[in-house]
Amino acid sequence: MEEREDITTSTTCGAVSEWRAVSDPKQAGWLFSQDLLHSNRNSINLFLSVDIRQDKEEQDQTLIKFYKRDNVQWTSPLRCKLLGDVASGSGVDRHMMSTVIFKLMSGFHINLGNAAITKVFEGEPDHLIPSVSESLLDNNMFAVAGRMIGHSFLHHGPSFPGLSPAIIHILFGGSLETTPVTIRDCPDLDIRDAVKMLDGDAELNEFDAIHQLSLSWDLPAPNATNRKWLSKKLLLHAVIEQTRRQINQFRKGLKETGLWPLLVHRRDIIPILFPRESEAQVTPQMVLDCITWPTSRTVFFESYKVEDDGESNVMDVCRVSGYLKTFIENASPAELKSLIKFWIGWEVPATEMKVEIVEATLPTASTCFEKLRLPRHYKAYKAFRQDLCACISTSYSGFGCA
Incomplete structure (x- = not known):
């Protein structure tokens, strides 16, 4: 019982040992999150609209x-709503979590400085660091980022x-050294250029600029003896x-x-x-492996399943299913x-993503049931691709589904 306090007062010993003992880190994370959410199931709901x-x-x-709210129990049940969209249920929750992470990566349409879009993290892929903006720090945006990332993980x-x-x-908690x-x-x-210059063997150019940068960070002026050491110090200070x-604020959130x-x-959960970013990319094969394809003799007419041995049904199902497979194999x-995201509400492929061939005008999705509905009328891949691209482009503004 001695380890219960270091998890949460509502976590059971059996659950603790289970997520600790399971070898698969993804399963460990899922078990931990499920237990944490279950233990707070009677808390006041969080409503995100x-x-x-x-x-x-x-x-x-x-x-x-x-x-941004403080003193919130983030493990409380989450209820999300999109005003102006007919979608409801778990698909909306998935959409909202996906949107939160997408905004955190691409930037928020708010002005906390001199830019129309504010990014909490900056830099190149796989080397993002927190922005040095004092305005973001003062507005507690790094705590916001920590809460967003943790909240998304809790809800898978x-x-x-x-x-x-x-x-x-x-x-x-890693050491600076x-x-x-x-x-x-x-x-x-500019700092990159200064670090590269100091780390090299060429004669120092723009000596005054490097000197001023060093002094501003309480570091000695560069010279032939300390240039290599100084290059490391400047880089460490900048990053x-x-x-x-x-x-620290990010960790707190x-x-x-x-x-x-x-x-x-479970340090193996951190990755x-x-x-x-390269590991987070979705590949065509990952998507194809998750799809449950329709049977060749089943077409849906306005939500009612009709079994028909007609040759046209078989051809329609095979043709449109083939168009989807071609799209996935060649998609960026x-x-x-x-x-x-259009299909199930977020960019994480589900274990069973269903496809239906239907009587309809345009592709639609039922995110709660992880179901993509494709019209049977397409006779050419070009028209299919054009309509599908138009529909999935709505996924970040709403579901675009009936």
Whole structure:
């Protein structure tokens, strides 16, 4: 019983041993999240409602306001609603979690500085670091980011890909001396140039600029003796020392979601929570492996299943199913993610994604049942692709489904 306090007072010993003992980290994360949500099932519901008829700035403000609240039990039951869209149920919850992570990656339509879109993290893929913006820090946006990522994980939503290994190292208590920082972790190109210049053997150019940068960070002026050492110090300061308060705030927000005991005791969960961007990509085969295809003799007419041995039905089902397979095999990563989000509510493929061939005008989706409905009337792949692309492009503004 001595370890119960370090998990949560409502977690049972049996559940603790189960998520600790299971070998698969994904299964461990699922068990932990399920137990945490179950133990708080009687808490007051969290309601997240976004009006998709509003402009992007107002929608983003709604999301930020929801996650900016303090003293919230983030493991309480979540109820999401899209005002202006007919969709309801678990599909909306999935859509909302996906939107939260998407906004965190692409930026919020709010002005907390001099830009129309504000990014909480900056840099290149797989080397993202917290923005050094004081305005973001003052507005508690890194705590917001931690809550968003932890909340999405709890509800089995998308993870946050592309965070720098150096930031992950410090976030989870790694020492400064062993931080795996690289030049690609520095988003400031001027500082990159200074670090590269010091690390090389060429004669120092722009000496005054490097001198001023060093003095501003309480480091000695560069010279032939200390240039290599100074290059490492400048890089470490740019990536870690400048973002320490942001990392601390980010850690605080993540802890508030209740995930910290899992991350401390199961370090193999960390790469799942913060995967490399390349590992987070959805491949055509991943999608195809999850699809439950319609039988060749079943077509749906306005939600009613009709069994027919007619040759036309067989041909329609085979042809349209083939068009979908061709689309998936040739789609870009962005198109695949949009398709999956339109289909089931977020970009994480489900274990069973169903396809129906129907009498309809355009493709639709029932996200709650993880079902994609495709019209049988298509006779050419070009028309099928055009309509499908138009429909899945609505996935980030609403479901676009009947």
